[in-house]
Amino acid sequence: MNGDNDITATADVLSDSAGFRTERRGDRLLLHLSGRLDARGTGAVWNRALAALAVGAGRVAVDATRVVYCDGIGLALLQQLRSSARERGLSLEIEGLDERFARLLDRFAEMDLPLPEPERQRPSAVARIGLIAAALWGEARDYVAFIGRVAAALIGTMAGRHQVRWRETFRIAQNMGADALPLIAMLAFLTGAVISLKVARSLMEFGDMMEMVTFNATAMTSTLAPLLTTIVVVGRSTAAFAAELATMRVNEELDALVVMGIDAVPYLALGRVLAGIVSVPLLAVFFELFGIIGGLAVWLSFGYSPELYLQQLRTTILLRTVFGALAKTVTFGAIAAILGCFYGLRQGASSGARAVAEAATRAVVAGMVVIAITDAAFAVLYYFLKV
Amino acid sequence: MSTSADVAVKIDGLTVGYGDELVLQDVSLEVRHGEVFVLAGTSGSGKTTLLKAVLGLLPPLAGTVIIAGEQLAGADAQATRRIHERIGVSFQEPALLSALTVLENVMLPLRRYTDLPIEAKQATGMMNLSLVDMSVAASRLPAEISGGMQRRAAIARALVLDPSIVFLDEPSTGLDPIGKAELDDLILRLVDSLEVTFVVISHELSSIYTVADRVALIDRDRQGIVAIGPPTDLRDRADDPWVRRFFDPQGIYARITPGAGRRRAAWQDET
Numbered sequence A: 001m002n003g004d005n006d007i008t009a010t011a012d013v014l015s016d017s018a019g020f021r022t023e024r025r026g027d028r029l030l031l032h033l034s035g036r037l038d039a040r041g042t043g044a045v046w047n048r049a050l051a052a053l054a055v056g057a058g059r060v061a062v063d064a065t066r067v068v069y070c071d072g073i074g075l076a077l078l079q080q081l082r083s084s085a086r087e088r089g090l091s092l093e094i095e096g097l098d099e100r101f102a103r104l105l106d107r108f109a110e111m112d113l114p115l116p117e118p119e120r121q122r123p124s125a126v127a128r129i130g131l132i133a134a135a136l137w138g139e140a141r142d143y144v145a146f147i148g149r150v151a152a153a154l155i156g157t158m159a160g161r162h163q164v165r166w167r168e169t170f171r172i173a174q175n176m177g178a179d180a181l182p183l184i185a186m187l188a189f190l191t192g193a194v195i196s197l198k199v200a201r202s203l204m205e206f207g208d209m210m211e212m213v214t215f216n217a218t219a220m221t222s223t224l225a226p227l228l229t230t231i232v233v234v235g236r237s238t239a240a241f242a243a244e245l246a247t248m249r250v251n252e253e254l255d256a257l258v259v260m261g262i263d264a265v266p267y268l269a270l271g272r273v274l275a276g277i278v279s280v281p282l283l284a285v286f287f288e289l290f291g292i293i294g295g296l297a298v299w300l301s302f303g304y305s306p307e308l309y310l311q312q313l314r315t316t317i318l319l320r321t322v323f324g325a326l327a328k329t330v331t332f333g334a335i336a337a338i339l340g341c342f343y344g345l346r347q348g349a350s351s352g353a354r355a356v357a358e359a360a361t362r363a364v365v366a367g368m369v370v371i372a373i374t375d376a377a378f379a380v381l382y383y384f385l386k387v
Numbered sequence B: 001m002s003t004s005a006d007v008a009v010k011i012d013g014l015t016v017g018y019g020d021e022l023v024l025q026d027v028s029l030e031v032r033h034g035e036v037f038v039l040a041g042t043s044g045s046g047k048t049t050l051l052k053a054v055l056g057l058l059p060p061l062a063g064t065v066i067i068a069g070e071q072l073a074g075a076d077a078q079a080t081r082r083i084h085e086r087i088g089v090s091f092q093e094p095a096l097l098s099a100l101t102v103l104e105n106v107m108l109p110l111r112r113y114t115d116l117p118i119e120a121k122q123a124t125g126m127m128n129l130s131l132v133d134m135s136v137a138a139s140r141l142p143a144e145i146s147g148g149m150q151r152r153a154a155i156a157r158a159l160v161l162d163p164s165i166v167f168l169d170e171p172s173t174g175l176d177p178i179g180k181a182e183l184d185d186l187i188l189r190l191v192d193s194l195e196v197t198f199v200v201i202s203h204e205l206s207s208i209y210t211v212a213d214r215v216a217l218i219d220r221d222r223q224g225i226v227a228i229g230p231p232t233d234l235r236d237r238a239d240d241p242w243v244r245r246f247f248d249p250q251g252i253y254a255r256i257t258p259g260a261g262r263r264r265a266a267w268q269d270e271t
Helices: A042-054 A072-087 A099-106 A125-158 A166-176 A178-205 A210-250 A253-259 A264-301 A306-316 A319-345 A353-385 B047-054 B077-086 B102-113 B118-131 B147-159 B177-194 B205-211 B231-237 B241-246 B261-270
Strands: A019-025 A028-037 A059-070 A091-095 B007-018 B021-032 B036-041 B062-067 B087-090 B165-169 B197-201 B214-219 B224-229
Touching: A019 A042, A028 A042, A028 A072, A042 A072, A042 B118, A059 A072, A059 A099, A072 A091, A072 A099, A072 B118, A099 B177, A125 A264, A125 A319, A166 A178, A166 A210, A166 A264, A178 A210, A178 A264, A210 A253, A210 A264, A210 A306, A210 A319, A210 A353, A253 A264, A264 A306, A264 A319, A319 A353, B007 B047, B007 B197, B021 B047, B021 B062, B021 B197, B021 B224, B036 B047, B036 B177, B036 B205, B047 B062, B047 B165, B047 B197, B077 B087, B087 B147, B102 B118, B102 B147, B118 B147, B147 B165, B147 B177, B177 B197, B177 B205, B205 B231, B214 B231, B214 B241, B224 B231, B224 B241, B231 B241
Parallel strands: A028 A059, A059 A091, B036 B197, B036 B214, B087 B165, B165 B197
Antiparallel strands: A019 A028, B007 B021, B007 B062, B214 B224
């Protein structure tokens, strides 16, 4: 030691809060740490201590004699000082650290704390569009393959290879159909009433008030009842299927089924698809009924007779329109159920709580998209079939 | 002999259950500062239920729990925060948040309770991960790592604030033998250096003999603690043959001396 006489003797009060000061002793830089290096105090000295290293050259020592307590955060600081010194090519010694804490620090003696990897670079916009398109295409192919598996399960069931779990199917059908009835009734009644009221406004000025009945009944039976019913079912049941099955996947229940030799598609999906095929058309019939009642309510409020309404209905509603709509809803019901099962059972990139949310979201979005496209396809088909 | 200052957790006349079904009746025990206290018992005997009641997650039907001098049940927001800041918990399920990386999970308590600079939080998080040999997986999502790794990350998260009382619910489940031994070693080091109190639920006998100062044995049928004391004492001197059998069912632990005795002795010197 050649510079003993320029020691700046500061009387540090042994306080409990973390303290830090630097001292130059010859060519040695001394970093004095003191007090409690814990979650509360270390933050105050962290940046200063690391910044002090920047002016150091040659030999640096940390004087920890006055450290009265040093927990994980304090040890992290010491370790950070050590690795930061090494990066700068300084030699750093830690002196006077209480043996209890030194033993903990030993655990990290030769260990460099690796910093977390930087986030992966995001692909460019063009590349992203390509990736999304490729993913969509893969998803569509998987979906078609899944429809095939459901169909195979259905055929296998009819051939007696699997059993339909009827009790479970009834439970699901009840949840999908009967439990949705109050919502469907309210939605249908209000939709019917609103349409009738809107039409009545223009009919009052020129035209035949009987058209009010025709318009509402036609809109209900041909388009609104199938479409709105299915959207309600997609929101309630498709989402529920996807969430339930995805949770089973996350909890390894699906893996348990596999190793027991039970195929998930007939065991879990088939009942849901059957329930969808039955309950969506039934709900759609109720939607039509309540929509027409909604129109009737407006009609009555204008002071017309109910007999006239029924008479007009009878001439307006064609049986083939009603059955055409029902055929549609059978398809919609199958689609809603299959999509829920598809996204629930699909092995996703993530697992845990997020996978469940992702499955439900994707199922609902895909449900809306596929239903809208299918509805348009039916409209074109029925146009040529003159239904 | 223990004054209230020595007591980390005090349970008094605690009765807990779900609905009409009682799980534990009239349980009383004290966990002293700086000891490793193990809750052992058969499956379904109510170890986790007791832990949940202690942590205030399950309201007790009767009795009181005092942690770090404060009662958690019915405490106001400030007192609750004070207690939560001083305890660390790792549950039976790792319970890492799936949307955050492993490191972010570990940094979560630091974000909530400290105003350290971000580098300090990262360094502390990384250090705690390396304590459990998990620093390589810092930027992974929980879903991308194995169950044993998730558990180790959860333990790192429980320790990151350097709590004075740490609760671990079956921490060694899913760990390999080396991982288990390292966890035991970590517990002993933390107890020695930082005077942390550990309340550990475990039925790994080798681990119990290594780390435990005292064990409380819970029995399902008797709905409470049937024996309490150092594990070697219970093995050798318990009145109840079932208790003696629990601590050495295969007759292979008979010769284990109070290995943790060096710690127990040190602790007794202090008091």
